[in-house]
Amino acid sequence: MTHRQQISPFAVIVRKEIGDHVRSWRFIVLLVLIVLTFLGSMYVSLTNLTNPAASPAVPDNGLLYLKILTTTDGSLPSFHIFMSFLGAILGIGLGFDAVNSEQQNGTLIRLLAQPIYRDNFLLAKFISPLIVISALFLSLGLLMIGGGMVITGVSIEMVEVLRILTFIILTVLYVGFWLSLSILLSVKFKQATTSALTAIGIWLFFTIFYKIVVNMVVKAFLPDPAFLSQTDILDYNNLILGFLRFSPGQLYTDATTVLLMPAIRSLGPLTMEQMAGAIPAPLSFRESVLIVWPQMTGLIAATVMCFAISYYWFMRREVRS
Template structure:
């Protein structure tokens, strides 16, 4: 028996030398397991599941009325209605995600680096043959894997529940739209995750980075639109003083200013993906409306409308991660 064990150990050791484990994926698995066991993720997971159950239950209750009002079930986009239909008591699930998504991203990343340095584990990790960029990237990738798995699992639960209750098969375009919606939500949460990781690199205390991240989120979610409204009322000329073209350009400038907020980009993109009847996200002239057929847009056209919003969120996420990488590479970690 001892000889068998020794031979097994030699074989395993030789195999590990021939196929060394990538330390990056080891750190990613460590981050995923650490988040799953943390109480803050469990609490946020409970809140997301509760809001998902409430919004889906309201949509399911109104689903029968929606089906009876539409004669052609194939053109109904039934499963998209599950994400958008509401009776006024509760907002739809994508509106809940606009509020809970940033909190999820902030909670997963506000102590990503400063907690490692406070606990003294940062110097031990970097004493191993591990690159700094791999450590920072593993924090981001591990959290993104967790977020994407959660969102896609909720979508599968929604689709399965809709099939059981209604007995209507989901269409291919609905599947692609729901997948695109999940990708968009993951990118939106990833932006706030990148912001929180950047703040965890800049500040030594986890509480400081958490409060700063929440303050940034509240500014863009609540106060930014208020500031834009006050500025418009103060500097906008009267309606009688502008022509129709000038009014059109002025409204377009206001919409572009509002789109500097990540929440506005998320709202515009989700509205277009989940409501195929939406044909534009800004003011349009009567000449542009001439000849338009009132029918749902195909997925390709909706993705073309959504692409500026999605690329803006991706660019902001990459910018935050690049700046955090720059700051972390220049930091002295031995002190």
């Protein structure tokens, strides 16, 4: 009894939520979908990497395990491209009914009648799926490394370990954004179906329509690029890229591309002056992180903002109705 009394209510809720997620059919279906996607991408990559020691002219020729995550023959996208779609579905699927289902079932008022603070309840709804997601992607990363060692016999380098771990952290941040957004919608709407449809609508907008809208607006208000100088065209392209990076999927794709492909030296167009004197060698891990740091902080800021709004709404919400 003494040991149980030392367990905080927050830890109890987190443990209960983790158990509910792991045993739910929703999570099992999403898990099977992501694992099948992962295995398919790994199979395509390994079958195309018949010669692990690629041409010496390729700057990142020795980083085999990064190539496993990025190589494709066109039949299937690489895993990090897949995750820009599936990560959003995973986050939405785990959070769209986090709060409103509890209220609809009548369990929310019973939970808050216990010595449990509202902020602990909402934080547990966010932390517990993140723990499950982190364990999932860490396991997939270790599976990829172990499978690569068994199949190719090539040992992994430390820089690859750092890049793959950073990729996993970035993927968890990306899924965490959609989880935070879906929790926000579950606080806003009383019906789980409404919050799910709204979250899917936002995801579809950023995935399909946002780029079309940006191109239409830019073409409507800016002059034709055919009549611009080289410097103006560079500014034109940077402006479009700046607007596109308001999309969380674009932030995630940019960051993971630089992390998993060290030969990429910039996320935007380069001038000839910037290219002059550049050594054709892969960037160091530190330099790659510095390039993608704005994308990482952008995802963190968007996640914190969504959770802060949901926290504000939930703390002011009448839970007895």
